[in-house]
Amino acid sequence: MWALRRASIPLRNRGVSIGISRVSCAKLEMPSPGIEEDKAGTFESPQEAYDRHPNLKRFYRTARGSSNVFVVRHNFSLQAGAKSSGEEDELEDGFSELEMPSIAVKNQDGNVEDESDDELISEPELSDDGVDIEEPSHKELELLDTETNPSEKKAFKKRAQSALFNAILAAPGFSVHNALDKWVEEGHDLSRAEITLTVTNLRKRRMYGRALQLSEWLEANKRLDFVERDYASRLDLIAKVRGLQKAESYIVKIPKSFRGEVIYRTLLANCAVATNIKKAEDIFNKMKDLGFPISSFACNQLLLLYKRMDKKKIADVLLLMEKENVKPTLFTYKLLIDTKGQSNDITGMDQIVQTMKSEGIEPDINTQAILVKHYTSGGLKEKAEAILKEMEGDNLIKDRWVCQVLLPLYAQLGKADDVSRIWKVCESSPRIHECMAAIDAWGKLKKIEEAEAVFDRMSKTWKKLSSRHYSVLLKVYANHKMLAKGKDLVKRMGDSGCRIGPLTWDALVKLYVEAGEVEKADSILQKATQQNQMRPMFSSYLAIMEQYAKMGDIHNSEKAFHRMRQAGYVGRLRQFQALIQAYINAKAPAYGMRERMKADNVFPNRALVGQLVHVDAFRKTAVSDLLD
Template sequence: MWALRRSANQFKIRSEHVYALRSAANLLGSSKCNEVPSGEESNHECSVQAHGYSIGRSISFAVYPGIPRGFASQVTGSADKKEENKDEGLSELDLPPEEASVSDSDINEVLDLGSEGEVSEGESQVESDFPEAEVEGDGASKRLLADIIHCSYKDVQATVDKWVGDGNDLNRKEVNYIIHQLQRGRMYGRALQVLNWLFAKKSSMFNESDHAIRLNLISRLYGITRAEKYFQTIPSEMRGYKVHQTRLVNFSRAKRVKQAEEVFNKMKIAGFTHCTFDYNALLQLYWQTNKRKISELLKKMEGENLKPDIFTYNHLIYTKGVVGDIVGMEQILETIKAEDIQIDNQTRATLARSYIRAGYLEKAEALIKELEDNATAKGESYGLKILLDLYADIGKASDVERVWNAINSFPKISHSYYVAAISAWGKLDEIEKAESMFEKMLNSGIKLASPNAYSALLGVYVKHKLFLKAKEFVKQISDNQIMIQPSTCDTIIKTYLELGDVEKADAFLLKICKLKQKRPYYRTFIAILEKYAEKGDIANAEKIFDNLTSNGYRGRLQSHECLLQAYLKAHTPAHGFKERMVAAKLRPNEKISAMLKQVNAFKKERLQSNSSDLPD
């Protein structure tokens, strides 16, 4: 088994990005979108649970069409960079960023999701945060959950107050169920408000697990800095294993290597016994930051007599498959079988996608069939969504149709199934069928609170370079007041740029930033900045750079390099540029140093030119 550690030395891999479109519960803000211009064996449990509910489980990933799949959604949460420079602590009355209202289909998806949850390729135990415990709710707790989901975002605590005021009991089990379900649906803000209500009204019930979950939610919603400030307020007797494990996950998600390693080591010094989950947190962190540390981490894990679990193996399988090391991947699979560990559908899907990328379609198809048989036998409806994607990957249109017909026989279908089907038909170049699926969804009576379906169809148009259709569809998104997700925003910006409308792309990005929703992706800003740099448009390049930094993307070499390129193209000296980088705590690399020499030469040229213009 530990031959795996030796193979980890080969993990010098190029990171890929996965851009997942989140469900409506993950939206921050509900502002109206104006019309677009014509644009996370031991003496402790290996999870952080509060009498049965776990910290956050990811559900319903609708993977962005046309984008290469990679490792999870990376470790970053919804707000790992946001509000990092704020000094204020978290007030008990301080509301998280507002979430969008949630539709009946989203509620059904939360209530009906299988116990395994749904995963996307490369997703690890750390990304879904903690292993789930079975938490069951009765009719009363389900009704309160529905009320909390349906109510205005700012009225969550008032809704719980009214429930109790109407004579309903709210016991520990019911609170556990509600918070557990809200987290499964990625409704982190509402979950935090319920915990804030519990702390204010029934503080005697508040325990270490509650503090751990609250710490996790604050990190997701406000960023790691405010989470650590909250940690300082937790009573010392409550700072046990669960709280420290949560800090480890928070730092891993925020890619804070030094702090994560410090927490990991302090847990050992404090007498806590590490479990496999703790190592998985560091494994995922090192995957993103320093792959050379993976081998040493596995060695340390072996030294503590801890065996990898299925999450560890899934991760290692992905790392091999993504670089086409099929022999290494199959060796890991044989190790899993030798350890008598049951592979899950995530493992099957990851293996199948790796075989597809490497061109082993027969092996891929055999695994897909195995996945379908397993999902059908267990009644795992979410497995069918995975099949839509996989059959599309191998060009099996008839199987996509067959699986969709099976899905269509369900008593109720949430929007996420339609999203999967739209993306699948897009992969198969069946544009009309993708559009037809979108129309069927609109006519199905589902009240969409998520832009995922719109994003899926827009992604199909952009992938196939149907930019005029994409442009018209952007207006439809605006007219229907659909919340603009960062992924949707990125696609819209790419559409404008492909059409050569840099100014409209710029104006649309500025409008999205003013809406104070989830900030656009870093790459979205860079795409526009690069266009202005190519044109030597210093004024607009500086404007985009300022917008980028004001949205929290500071201290990055790439953005400085792009901005400097604008000065180079315009043959204009960049006065004080090196000092700006020093202020941002950056040191010029070799490329930027060479560029600085070039722009400095422009200064000398201007001086010489000016002196030559002086009268004799």
């Protein structure tokens, strides 16, 4: 039995409170499913709550039967503090599950590699080439399995690329099958280890289409004996390239003997990535119906989804985990800590950390970075500095891998001297991730020349830079409205033959939006989507939409909203907030807006309710009453 200490106290004077319940035999306070405190401090009935969320009736069937639950008035830190301004936002895609950059960690050989949390699911559209953030559960989905011998595994770790990967990379986009046929004809290696390494490199570069073609060719030509994880890898790629519906249809084609838990949890993870609450809940219920045990992985996907879309449901998942005796993982605690921080509930955040430690789970470097971020935002600079010193340790030269984490965090605190001190540790022989972190840090400190100097150093050290590396400096220019320098940098990218993808488009869009040229930003994004098969980032669309909203341009705001839906971004609060703001600024009524939100399963928070009042075509005012 596990428990989280009481995470918050009633702070009704600070904003909206969500009433929840507490399990009496444990310290974890969670809501009795279906019981919710409204703004007036009353509770709606369980039946009313379940009618409002009909898809949760089966989902919480087991938890509702708990006899050890009694209702108390308190909250799970969903009140609106000064930081959140009463809005359930923080939903921008392109980040990781915790909306933070993935943090590099040391592998067994002492080298730095990207952190790969088993349960960390991040957005698939971040970039076209090697983004730090890991994507859905590589350890769970890769083709490498236990049959691979130790020598192959060792070779897999040591080689950064493979000849097969280079051959696929050199082939035109839709001729991967031809390249593979030629590869076999020439008698080259096609072992499982080689295939695994190739798929890994393709995934890291977000080349999901090519990875899918490779998987299809392997099965069609019977070059690999597929096991469940191979089918799961294919399913994951189909979801990314062709969408959830095609992925779900593929499941029936998988031999029944291989249609196990890994298959369904892969689909569940992609539902979380797509922020499709209904489909995710359906898949979760399907897994229960098939007799699969409720795992921490599955619960974490729901927590991640609800953290982004509907924080009120987080406590219901925790109640289910308590009932089913599902132990929280480090990732579970990260989600809860970050949710508390976003709600500006620092006390509750600290209590979750204490609970985590009492359960024998120590905060990793990523968790510590999350704490620093929220302490800084909350004005608790001393607490943030204390954690940074702990992260830094006694020997930064020995633990140099942590430098890339410290640089932007010290910059967020405004500590230019510390940024300079940390950079000096790296400056003599910088690594590329350290350079990127330094550029970001100097940009936050508004020291553009220092950021440019690091970029020049990076471009001289590594002759072939990717769009990800250019995008770091491009974002600095965008944040400081330096349009001319941004244009020059993009031209430099093109001249170098750099492949430009969603990450670069996002920086370009923000560059032009910040410079007041929203039409140009819109044009760039439209051309990019027409010329490429990659999906732009959510934040790219939103930046354009919000700018049109400020101008009161309803027509273009609606067009941006429609294009987001076409790209697969389902309706969420941030989109509707921007769209409604366009109507407010245009002083025009928004007919049917509540019905549109209901159709998208979007429930307004207090800020959005306030917006809706202003665009209600049938709103009664003192003047309208007189005229009537």
